[in-house]
Amino acid sequence: MNLVNLPQLSRAARHLRRGGLVVFPTETVYGLGADATNVAAVARVFAAKGRPADNPLIVHLSSVAGLATVAASSPAAERLFRAFAPGPFTLVLPAREEISRMVTGGLPTVALRVPSHPVARHLLRRCGVPVAAPSANRSGEPSPTRVTMARRSLSPDGQNPHRIIYLDGGPSPVGIESTVASLRDNEVTILRAGGVTREMIQQRFPSLQVRMASLGETGSPGTRHRHYQPRARVMVIERTDDVSELHAGLNAEYGLIGLEDDLRRATQMLHPLETRHASELRHYASNLYRWFSELDALGISVIVAVLPENAGLGAAIRDRLERAAGGLTGDV
Ligand code: TXA
Ligand code: MG
Numbered sequence: 001m002n003l004v005n006l007p008q009l010s011r012a013a014r015h016l017r018r019g020g021l022v023v024f025p026t027e028t029v030y031g032l033g034a035d036a037t038n039v040a041a042v043a044r045v046f047a048a049k050g051r052p053a054d055n056p057l058i059v060h061l062s063s064v065a066g067l068a069t070v071a072a073s074s075p076a077a078e079r080l081f082r083a084f085a086p087g088p089f090t091l092v093l094p095a096r097e098e099i100s101r102m103v104t105g106g107l108p109t110v111a112l113r114v115p116s117h118p119v120a121r122h123l124l125r126r127c128g129v130p131v132a133a134p135s136a137n138r139s140g141e142p143s144p145t146r147v148t149m150a151r152r153s154l155s156p157d158g159q160n161p162h163r164i165i166y167l168d169g170g171p172s173p174v175g176i177e178s179t180v181a182s183l184r185d186n187e188v189t190i191l192r193a194g195g196v197t198r199e200m201i202q203q204r205f206p207s208l209q210v211r212m213a214s215l216g217e218t219g220s221p222g223t224r225h226r227h228y229q230p231r232a233r234v235m236v237i238e239r240t241d242d243v244s245e246l247h248a249g250l251n252a253e254y255g256l257i258g259l260e261d262d263l264r265r266a267t268q269m270l271h272p273l274e275t276r277h278a279s280e281l282r283h284y285a286s287n288l289y290r291w292f293s294e295l296d297a298l299g300i301s302v303i304v305a306v307l308p309e310n311a312g313l314g315a316a317i318r319d320r321l322e323r324a325a326g327g328l329t330g331d332v
Contacts, residue, residue: 025169031133056105088195175286258306
């Protein structure tokens with residue numbers, strides 16, 4: 001593996017400052033970054049991804065201290081943010097005038113995150129500007145957790161019309177996108193489940209109400225759009241489901257993914273062509289998009305995914321799987 005070195009980082013930071021696009025690793029997934037204060041650069045991000053203009057971008061900062069430069073913060077919001085940043089946590093706050101409405105998809109709010117990945121932190125410190133960065137994939141595809149996945153999605157056939165610089169930081173350890181949350185009065189609403197779980201927020205702030213946004217709630221516009229889908233059709237099943245009927249209906253060559261213990265039960269009835277399993281939730285999350293990518297490359301037409309329990313990180317994994325299966329199209 002040829003991981004990023006300091007001269008490459010400096011070159012990437014310069015490219016960003018001049019309005020260029022840089023794919024960089026974060027602890028969640030790879031991001032496609034542009035200077036958030038440069039409208040032309042931000043427009044290029046939307047073009048490179050084929051992203052709808054009403055789907056806002058997350059602004060990445062090098063430290064929590066930068067919060068007030070982009071958003072109207074409050075002591076309570078700052079406490080919440082500081083508790084989980086740097087890390088896989090994004091907070092939606094009222095945007096300051098300086099932030100272009102192109103970044104926020106026309107909304108008066110802005111989503112902020114301080115990634116903990118060392119390459120991301122170095123890059124953000126070096127470029128000295130807030131960086132708007134969606135996941136580094138064509139709109140609708142799963143997020144890349146490796147630089148090769150980002151390249152394949154954004155620069156197919158080795159073409160690079162948007163002159164993107166790619167930084168390789170190895171596999172993203174969390175593997176699914178950050179938790180997106182908003183805070184109003186004493187209530188935290190989770191707009192997108194992610195690496196920081198509902199339980200973690202509740203435990204840290206017992207006096208706050210922490211809830212998942214209901215389907216159809218207009219909080220996170222991105223979740224309205226088609227999302228996280230591999231080429232293969234994804235079917236989700238509960239770990240307790242009787243799979244005998246399913247097997248009869250599956251005539252395609254299919255793959256099976258899930259937690260090791262759950263798969264042991266399922267494979268007594270199912271006979272998949274390919275199997276991918278994880279020993280624990282953390283690994284289910286960190287491998288999910290890579291499995292999608294591998295099974296797609298193998299030409300698998302159906303992926304049967306055994307859903308984990310709806311608790312902790314399981315909530316975020318279920319969310320992505322259900323979206324990939326096309327079952328969830330409203331807001332999280
Ligand atoms: O982990 C992550 O969050 C990755 C890495 C690169 O940081 N980024 C990421 O960005 O997943 P993206 O653009 O793929 O997803 C951003 C999500 C979308 O669902 C979007 O709608 C939501 O954040 N979002 C952004 N700004 C928002 C706002 N002002 N209000 C509500 N939701 C917002
Ligand atoms: Mg995305």
